[in-house]
Amino acid sequence: MPDGSSSTSTPRQRYRDQVRGEIKQAALEQICAGGAPALSLNAVAKGLGLTGPALYKYFRKRDDLLTELICDGYDAAAAAMRAAADRVADAPPRERLLALGAAFRAWAVESPHVYQLLAGTPSPGYHAPPETVDRARGVLGPLLGVLGRGDCRGAALELRAEMRFWLNDSPAVGEWVKSWAPDVDPATALAGTVTAWARMHGVVSLEVQGLYEGMGHRAGTLLKAEMEALADAMGLPA
Structure with a gap:
């Protein structure tokens, strides 16, 4: 999915896009290691040094992340x-x-x-x-x-x-x-x-x-x- 970044985006939006990209990459690594059923938002958050509530600001639930992937x-x-x-x-x-x-x-x-x-x-x-x-x-x-x-x-x-x-x-x-x-x-x-x-x-x-x-x-x-x-x-x- 396009990340929405552009030369006119704000620093906040660029940061948000970067974090979303890191979340998706971490999720793919989990899926690669254990298949889609192994995907856990809490595990992704922990691996990125985020709290669960912080990650939910980017993806409200696991299925939203799966859909984007x-x-x-x-x-x-x-x-x-x-x-x-x-x-x-x-x-x-x-x-x-x-x-x-x-x-x-x-x-x-x-x-x-x-x-x-x-x-x-x-x-x-x-x-x-x-x-x-x-x-x-x-x-x-x-x-x-x-x-x-x-x-x-x-x-x-x-x-x-x-x-x-x-x-x-x-x-x-x-x-x-x-x-x-x-x-x-x-x-x-x-x-x-x-x-x-x-x-x-x-x-x-x-x-x-x-x-x-x-x-x-x-x-x-x-x-x-x-x-x-x-x-x-x-x-x-x-």
């Missing part, structure tokens, strides 16, 4: 996807899809504890607020223009039909697709993007959890095969 994580993943999209902007759609898949995996492997905050429920009883959905869409956005260049076939036609219902029921979804890919069929773009999202998470989640150990493949090879298979299914040109 999740939003930051989505923003970081989205930045990685945008950077990859920019690097291959002039490449054929298939090459662009492979680059986006590889960028998402590279980000997740680099920050596995943050990825796991996004990939599941970070702690019992936590419910992500609506703003996290907007952040997640920032990660998916670059995929829309690529997969919208293809077409749905076979079993994917049912998925595309469901996407059309979604677009009819949720005009905001159509506006989101249009903002990223104004010149493609939005239902096709959504069907391909939802499928890509599921395939990327499937491969990456297993890798981050260490569940490929003892197997004879590399996760990057498997993800490439999944993205190639999706490109074939969507008829994306090489």
Whole structure:
């Protein structure tokens, strides 16, 4: 999440932004060591030399801190996807899809504890607020223009039909697709993007959890095969 700092901010605001950043960094270190359930505001405060009441001036409760960390994580993943999209902007759609898949995996492997905050429920009883959905869409956005260049076939036609219902029921979804890919069929773009999202998470989640150990493949090879298979299914040109 942007910290709100700028050249015109007051010393007090800059100090507040600095402390918020230190709190979030300390929280991430806790999560890295013991997972999201281990996150404790009191432990964070103690590690930073703050009292509990002092920390609560910055984050009213643990879930507020978790939400900000999740939003930051989505923003970081989205930045990685945008950077990859920019690097291959002039490449054929298939090459662009492979680059986006590889960028998402590279980000997740680099920050596995943050990825796991996004990939599941970070702690019992936590419910992500609506703003996290907007952040997640920032990660998916670059995929829309690529997969919208293809077409749905076979079993994917049912998925595309469901996407059309979604677009009819949720005009905001159509506006989101249009903002990223104004010149493609939005239902096709959504069907391909939802499928890509599921395939990327499937491969990456297993890798981050260490569940490929003892197997004879590399996760990057498997993800490439999944993205190639999706490109074939969507008829994306090489």
